[in-house]
Amino acid sequence: MKKAIILSIIGLIIVVGVLAGIKALQIRAMMAQGAKFVMPPEIVTSAPVQSDTWESTLSAVGTLEAVQGVVVTAEMTGKVEHIAFEAGKRVAAGDLLVQQDVSVEKAQLKAAEAMAELARINFERSKTLLPEHSISQSDYDNALAKLTEAQSQIDNIQALIAKKTIRAPFAGRLGIRQINLGQVINDGQAIVSLQSLGPIFVNFLLPQQQLAKLRNGLKVRLRSDALPGQTLNGEITAIDPKVDAATRNIRVQALVPNPKEQLRGGMFVNLTLVLPQAEQVLTIPATAVLYAPYSDSVFVIEEKKNAAGKPAGKAVRQQFVTLGEKRGDFISVKSGLKAGESIVSTGAFKLRNGQGVIVDNKLAPEFKLAPQPAEG
Structure with a gap:
């Protein structure tokens, strides 16, 4: 009985050994086949590394401000007798806006x-009798003084009438009316906003x-x-002589044409300042x-050679790069590439170093x- 058990155990060991050997041979064959396996070439698009001249620029966010802007107010207390303007309309310098009651004057x-x-x-x-x-x-001097006094009294009353005859101080576009006909307005009370929007400042x-x-x-x-x-294009007209002590920023003002008055005071705009010095850069498509996180890279397309040193198609080499400014569809490269090299422009995410490509x-x-966005 013991002899039968021992023979069974020996037989089982032999079977397991044979199976293990067969499996090991299979694994070695698969490993050898994997070592010889070559990924099929991937179809990609290419673009050259180009040397270009980019204008040197600075970017900022600006605020628009009217070249001339004021809230027209009353100089004297009085009742509104006539409103001569329409809200939102353009007026010329000197145009009548509001006439207050001047019957007493x-x-x-x-x-x-x-x-x-x-x-x-x-x-x-008196001049004849003297x-x-x-x-x-x-007596002559007294007559002259009374004439001068009477004339100054006329000038004083005319000045009061002029102050109650409110006119546009400059040409521009009016805002929303803030008074009503028959209303008694006090000195300093707002009547309407007036903004000159021909050219406009951007700060x-x-x-x-x-x-x-x-x-x-x-x-x-x-x-x-x-x-x-x-x-819209404009140019710098003023640079503040003082630097802000809190932010260490300097305030700059530019004048921008605004023929259609599409820009209004208080709006914010994205601004690009063009510097006179041009910059030589290497550019590649941003795609x-x-x-x-560790470093940005691109795939450089190179000629692949076989064991005999003869061309055997194209392959890619992953190259780490230092990037600069982005403009449109392109991005500048500070280091890592040379002008004239060919790189993969699209589909780089599916490649690995040394892979063949078409x-x-x-x-x-x-x-x-x-680039301009396509019209919908």
């Missing part, structure tokens, strides 16, 4: 004019480190959400970059420095 003016006329007649008589020594010099801040690059006349480009797809640019996208 007009009556006073008539009386003053009558007194002035009497004073003038007395003065003319050479004949019919009146004294003091923006730049770090003090950029001060040496700034000067009047530099070009600026504006974009606003209120004007999608449009770019070619594999972004990663370049097919039939469906390659068109990369632009200033």
Whole structure:
């Protein structure tokens, strides 16, 4: 009985050993086959590393401000007798806006004019009699003083009438009316906003480190959400001589044409300041970059050679790069690439280092420095 058990155990060990050997041979064969396996070439699009000249720019967010803007107010207390403007309309300098009640002043003016006329007649008589020594010099001086006083009284009343005749101080566009006909308005009370929107100012801040690059006349480009797809051009007109002690920023002002008055004071805009110095850069399509926390990289397309040193198709080499500014569909490369090298422009995410590729640019996208969105 014991002998049978021992023989069974030995037989089982032999069977297990044979199976293990067969499995080991299978695993070795699979490993050898995997070592010889070559990934099939991937179809990709390519783009050259280009040397380009980019204008040097600074970006900022600006606030628009009217070249001239004021809230027209009353200088004197009085009842609104006539409103001569329409809200939102354009007015010229000197146009009548509001006429307050001046009936009392007009009556006073008539009386003053009558007194002035009497004073003038007395003065003319005194001027005739003085050479004949019919009146004294003091009587003549008194007649002249009364004429001057009467004339100044007329000027004073006319000034009061002018203050109650409210006119536009400059040409511009009116805002919303804040008074009503027949209302008694007090001195300093707001009547309507008046803004000159022909050209318009844009104010923006730049770090003090950029001060040496700034000067009047530099070009600026504006974009606003209120004007999608449009770019407006202007130039710097003033640089504040003082740097803000809290932020270490310097305030800059530019003047931008606004012929259609589409820009309004208080709006914010995205601003690009164009510096006179151009910058030489290497550019690649932004879609070619594999972004990663440790380092960004691209795949460079190179000729692959066989064991005999002869061309055997194309393969890719992963190259880490240092990136710079992005403009449109392109991004600048500070280091890692050379001008003229060919890189994978799309589909880089599916590649690995050393993989064979087939370049097919039939469906390659068109990369632009200033792409425009397609119209819907």
